[in-house]
Amino acid sequence: MPKATVERLPLYLQCLQAMGDVESTVSSEELANTAGVNSANVRKDLSYLGSHGVRGVGYNRLELCDQLRRALGLIEKWSVVIVGIGNLGSALANYRGFDASGFNVVGLYDADPAKRGHQVDGHYVKSMDDLKLDIKEHDVSMAILTTPAAAAQGVADLLIEAGIQSILNFAPSLLKVPNEINCRQVDLATELQILSYYQAAHQA
Amino acid sequence: MPKATVERLPLYLQCLQAMGDVESTVSSEELANTAGVNSANVRKDLSYLGSHGVRGVGYNRLELCDQLRRALGLIEKWSVVIVGIGNLGSALANYRGFDASGFNVVGLYDADPAKRGHQVDGHYVKSMDDLKLDIKEHDVSMAILTTPAAAAQGVADLLIEAGIQSILNFAPSLLKVPNEINCRQVDLATELQILSYYQAAHQA
DNA sequence: ATTCGCTTGTGAAACGAATCACGATGCCCA
DNA sequence: TGGGCATCGTGATTCGTTTCACAAGCGAAT
Numbered sequence: 001m002p003k004a005t006v007e008r009l010p011l012y013l014q015c016l017q018a019m020g021d022v023e024s025t026v027s028s029e030e031l032a033n034t035a036g037v038n039s040a041n042v043r044k045d046l047s048y049l050g051s052h053g054v055r056g057v058g059y060n061r062l063e064l065c066d067q068l069r070r071a072l073g074l075i076e077k078w079s080v081v082i083v084g085i086g087n088l089g090s091a092l093a094n095y096r097g098f099d100a101s102g103f104n105v106v107g108l109y110d111a112d113p114a115k116r117g118h119q120v121d122g123h124y125v126k127s128m129d130d131l132k133l134d135i136k137e138h139d140v141s142m143a144i145l146t147t148p149a150a151a152a153q154g155v156a157d158l159l160i161e162a163g164i165q166s167i168l169n170f171a172p173s174l175l176k177v178p179n180e181i182n183c184r185q186v187d188l189a190t191e192l193q194i195l196s197y198y199q200a201a202h203q204a
Numbered sequence: 205m206p207k208a209t210v211e212r213l214p215l216y217l218q219c220l221q222a223m224g225d226v227e228s229t230v231s232s233e234e235l236a237n238t239a240g241v242n243s244a245n246v247r248k249d250l251s252y253l254g255s256h257g258v259r260g261v262g263y264n265r266l267e268l269c270d271q272l273r274r275a276l277g278l279i280e281k282w283s284v285v286i287v288g289i290g291n292l293g294s295a296l297a298n299y300r301g302f303d304a305s306g307f308n309v310v311g312l313y314d315a316d317p318a319k320r321g322h323q324v325d326g327h328y329v330k331s332m333d334d335l336k337l338d339i340k341e342h343d344v345s346m347a348i349l350t351t352p353a354a355a356a357q358g359v360a361d362l363l364i365e366a367g368i369q370s371i372l373n374f375a376p377s378l379l380k381v382p383n384e385i386n387c388r389q390v391d392l393a394t395e396l397q398i399l400s401y402y403q404a405a406h407q408a
Numbered sequence: 409a410t411t412c413g414c415t416t417g418t419g420a421a422a423c424g425a426a427t428c429a430c431g432a433t434g435c436c437c438a
Numbered sequence: 439t440g441g442g443c444a445t446c447g448t449g450a451t452t453c454g455t456t457t458c459a460c461a462a463g464c465g466a467a468t
Binding site for chain 1: 210211213214215217218219222238239240275276277278280282284290291292294295296298299301302304305306307345346348353369370371372376377378384386388390391392393394395396397398399400401402403404405406
């Protein structure tokens, strides 16, 4: 499945869920409009799912949701840890959107002893020493990294050693990870900078 | 300038800044390694800046930083408002990375009266009623949206009416905006879902 | 002054993704 | 039962981006 397609599947899922229960069937055209893409693109994307829409009618909404969830691996509930419980880490720990889509935050960790014992969203913040054992014990495969940039690589190495397979990194620093580890970088300042470019260009 | 290039410029800037003051000159190869891209790609990207590296030597690090900042429009200091002061909004208000790259958070707004008067990072949370006037008065051109999904479109419309030109939207809902408005969508759950896909695929 | 090694800048080629265009197909209704 | 309409699935095309490959240029050393 093309990378570009994979990155659109969550969008489709979101759009379908937002449609409410009114419509039992959607056309590629409809979905394309709400998702802001070309309808042929939608059809091609969905065709990778082995999805079978019905010609003349469209796709069954609930069935399509199901297929998307299955394709995205959202059938199983993934366990996630968050490392770095600053402002952003706390916010993510409290974020309800994760649970809603099949992710289960099972532990919060921070290197700063002052943070320990504090409770965030019903979880006690634990020490980095607990990290490795917890990951192995609870079969955690995903981690969210919200440490300062300087600490990110070290923590990533630790996580990988403990058996983590996917990392979502919010620290503004590029991680060096082995090929078999999935890693995505989200940088808030970067996003603003991109906007800044277009805005500056627009004014010129 | 190609879209793909624009999205890499902040990365280059980040890499160059992280290099410390040791090196006064960098080759495309070096920068490519730290940024995780192909060196020819780096050179082509930089060539759009009208940058002139020196053959046999490389690029002057500081000069290149400067050129990147100029290209990205980071010379002028942008004023930013944050709307929706929940967990994520508060975290972003406290985030130091924005100031560091030329953005200045000038106001926080929330529809919930219970939030008013609370202070976050030295700013009082204000009412939505103040939003429009503040934007016009202080010539604010960028907004960060961290409201619940259901409120996002309404707030976006309000912001645009008030003269905002760029929106960074963290709400998990796609915004309909006029063409001339720059809008970027960052969805945390989406990111995890993409990771989920690759991880599930990897295990199969 | 000449040679050598390194690095840039860029045309050309390869690749991947988006879009177009249309045949194929299923549903509804007369 | 047949015709018409709506929509899918997909080959062909176009577009944008990445990568390759190499000539041109600069600096250092001899």
